[in-house]
Amino acid sequence: MTDTDLAQTSLMPLADPAVVEALDALALRHKAASGVGMQLLGFVGGNAENLLERLPDRVKDRLEAATRSALETAFTAAARSRGVVADRPDWLNTVLTTAMGAAGGAGGLATSLAELPVTTTVLLRAIQGIAAEHGFDPADEETRIDCIRVLAAAGPMTKDDGADLGFLAARVTITGTSLQAVIARVAPRLSLVMGQKLAAQAAPVLGAVAGAAVNFAFTSYYQEMARVQFGLRRLAEDRALPREALTEALRARILAKG
Secondary structure, three states: OOHHHHHHHOOHHHHOHHHHHHHHHHHHHHHHHOHHHHHHHHHHOOOHHHHHHOOOHHHHHOHHHHHHHHHHHHHHHHHHHOOOOOOOOHHHHHHHHHHHHHHHHHOOHHHHHHHHHHHHHHHHHHHHHHHHHOOOOOOOHHHHHHHHHHOOOOOOOOOOOOOOHHHHHOOOOOOOOHHHHHHHHHHHHHHHHHHHHHHHHOOOOOHHHHHHHHHHHHHHHHHHHHHHHHHHHHHHHHHOOOHHHHHHHHHHHHHHHO
């Protein structure tokens, strides 16, 4: 879609009051997503960039590979678990990951690294559940890709002005290798976010408390972002509107409320 096409279609959603109301609700949800994470930064001190600098070089050097491995392992485990364990409500996912964060943080960086794929699995499983809640089959290839891309959002400890929405909402050509391609594309972005998580959990003295707080913030954030992602997709399909146009309208609202 060209810039001219976007300019012409971006006004389309505004013609329907129900669509306007839905977009306003999604914008508020998007704005609220980072609230807990930004409070967490004040708790652990510094800013997101400074957190990454706290990591040892040996960890920073292999962070992207570790994140990609965790993502691939988590996706397989989360998908398989759907036939065994029912979807859980948001609060239960948050309680579970908070407890895991406390356990990971208690042992410092080493246990936080071991906890990373487990927490990523629970996050992906929660995102799959939210996709199903919006009427999308988590086994469908496009929905699987959308679930992975939710994790590419800016992260709870970075102020997000909606710039990532284009990446989240863009359609992809579904091929046998597209899922792996999306994982490869998401891993570098997610590794920066997970680096912030690891550094915050490894903060001296705070230990288990920081680990619990970090996972609480991360789970709250990604569940909210999943609802933005699949709420936008549901709205596009129900109203037969271009997803890109709805994305632009949503971004405008996010900036206006920022």
